[in-house]
Amino acid sequence: MPDSYDDAFMDALRLQGDELADATVEALFTGGHVARFNTLMRWFTTSGQPLPDGLPEPARDYLNATATAPDWVDWTMMEEARRFFIDNDVHISTALSFASMPACYMVPHVARLLSATHSLDYPSRRMAETGQFTVYLMQPDAFEAGGRFLPSAQKVRLLHASIRRHLRTAGRWPEPVAICQEDMLGGLMMFSIQVLDALHRLGIHMTEQGAEAYYYAWRVVGAILGCDPAVIPPDLQAAREFSDRYMLRHMGPSEEGAHLTRQLIDLYEEVVPGTLLDPVVPALIRFLVGDTAADWLRVPRSRWDDVIKVAPALLGVIERFEDRGPWAAQLSDRLGRLVTNLELTSLTRGRVMHYAIPEELKPDHGVPATNRWAPPPPIVTS
Amino acid sequence: MSRDETAKSHDEVVYLAAGVADVVLGGARSVLRRLPGLGEVRRELRARGELAWGRTAPVSESHMEVLARRAGERGAPRVSDAGE
Numbered sequence: 448m449p450d451s452y453d454d455a456f457m458d459a460l461r462l463q464g465d466e467l468a469d470a471t472v473e474a475l476f477t478g479g480h481v482a483r484f485n486t487l488m489r490w491f492t493t494s495g496q497p498l499p500d501g502l503p504e505p506a507r508d509y510l511n512a513t514a515t516a517p518d519w520v521d522w523t524m525m526e527e528a529r530r531f532f533i534d535n536d537v538h539i540s541t542a543l544s545f546a547s548m549p550a551c552y553m554v555p556h557v558a559r560l561l562s563a564t565h566s567l568d569y570p571s572r573r574m575a576e577t578g579q580f581t582v583y584l585m586q587p588d589a590f591e592a593g594g595r596f597l598p599s600a601q602k603v604r605l606l607h608a609s610i611r612r613h614l615r616t617a618g619r620w621p622e623p624v625a626i627c628q629e630d631m632l633g634g635l636m637m638f639s640i641q642v643l644d645a646l647h648r649l650g651i652h653m654t655e656q657g658a659e660a661y662y663y664a665w666r667v668v669g670a671i672l673g674c675d676p677a678v679i680p681p682d683l684q685a686a687r688e689f690s691d692r693y694m695l696r697h698m699g700p701s702e703e704g705a706h707l708t709r710q711l712i713d714l715y716e717e718v719v720p721g722t723l724l725d726p727v728v729p730a731l732i733r734f735l736v737g738d739t740a741a742d743w744l745r746v747p748r749s750r751w752d753d754v755i756k757v758a759p760a761l762l763g764v765i766e767r768f769e770d771r772g773p774w775a776a777q778l779s780d781r782l783g784r785l786v787t788n789l790e791l792t793s794l795t796r797g798r799v800m801h802y803a804i805p806e807e808l809k810p811d812h813g814v815p816a817t818n819r820w821a822p823p824p825p826i827v828t829s
Numbered sequence: 830m831s832r833d834e835t836a837k838s839h840d841e842v843v844y845l846a847a848g849v850a851d852v853v854l855g856g857a858r859s860v861l862r863r864l865p866g867l868g869e870v871r872r873e874l875r876a877r878g879e880l881a882w883g884r885t886a887p888v889s890e891s892h893m894e895v896l897a898r899r900a901g902e903r904g905a906p907r908v909s910d911a912g913e
Contacts, residue, residue: 644892737894825895
């Protein structure tokens with residue numbers, strides 16, 4: 448970790464892409480293998496599946512090199528993270544949907560990139576799938592034969608590399624590197640520490656251990672998705688620094704950001720039954736991201752903006768309700784799973800596959816939240 | 830209705846709702862047994878609501894709000910620049 452994430456450090460990250468994936472994509476393009484690769488890879492979806500015959504050599508090398516999790520992964524921490532995720536499934540997916548997604552849109556060049564590269568193909572989907580990695584990751588077999596996590600990550604890395612290449616060769620990007628290390632790490636912060644910020648805002652009780660494990664899982668995801676492991680902030684305090692610095696460097700209003708936010712809100716309103724509760728979605732976004740950024744994104748205001756402030760109190764009530772006994776916990780679990788499913792499924796337009804919360808950790812559930820953890824305060828800037 | 834009055838009536842709704850939730854949780858029977866009139870129920874609910882609110886409401890504002898304001902002060906483009 449550097450002494451501080453100053454502008455010089457962050458600027459240097461803007462010039463770096465993802466060396467391994469970039470080289471692979473370059474070789475596939477120059478060798479004219481892209482179409483063949485795509486056809487063959489269509490059916491490659493789970494770990495342990497043999498690589499299709501006839502794969503171009505660079506692709507085979509890349510897939511072999513990235514077929515397993517990094518060897519430094521601490522599996523005890525991952526288990527802890529899974530427990531944290533199970534305990535907070537509904538809150539985490541709420542935070543991913545209504546805080547992380549809008550945070551992506553708050554960075555004008557990220558919003559521009561999403562619009563430019565996916566305007567025909569439902570722009571929110573790309574980022575939503577990144578959020579969904581947590582879900583894949585939290586499957587008990589995520590890294591074993593049959594798991595879907597690693598193959599999808601392998602494909603996403605190549606997708607990013609190809610976008611980088613397309614934008615560079617077409618001269619369509621104002622900077623030397625699109626989806627650079629700074630932006631990938633910035634995205635990682637939105638799905639990790641910023642989710643913890645949102646949970647805190649919702650009044651969710653977290654232990655330090657749980658928060659650290661959740662962040663750790665995202666460090667692993669980041670490394671698998673092509674972030675340079677040497678640069679990924681090592682702990683929550685460093686993540687706070689990086690996250691705040693990144694947002695302060697780039698956040699602001701943009702036409703694309705407002706447009707994407709509108710699409711996101713429409714999408715949720717479609718899946719919330721009826722129209723009565725429609726304004727809850729913008730109100731929740733506004734509650735989580737605050738008025739200034741919500742105005743940048745043109746999140747509509749409504750009477751619900753005040754009502755939604757009860758959310759933390761209600762969640763507190765649910766928490767205490769769960770303590771009443773196994774039947775109450777079970778009922779609230781069911782409701783929670785329904786909401787989680789609805790939120791994540793709508794984000795990906797029902798393309799969520801194999802979405803299931805692992806069952807076997809449930810007996811461990813219900814460890815009382817002692818030593819309540821709160822995210823570090825905003826960094827002090829000069 | 831002035832802005833202040835609107836805010837007050839919103840507070841009222843919020844506190845009442847929190848109070849109702851709190852009563853449900855605290856066991857409605859014991860509370861209702863002690864309360865004869867509707868007016869008193871309302872007062873009790875509101876008081877309970879304020880307490881419940883104080884217990885669970887977030888003490889801090891949105892982290893992103895702090896950053897956004899700071900970015901704004903440092904000269905992030907104004908909303909109107911985004912093309913209203």
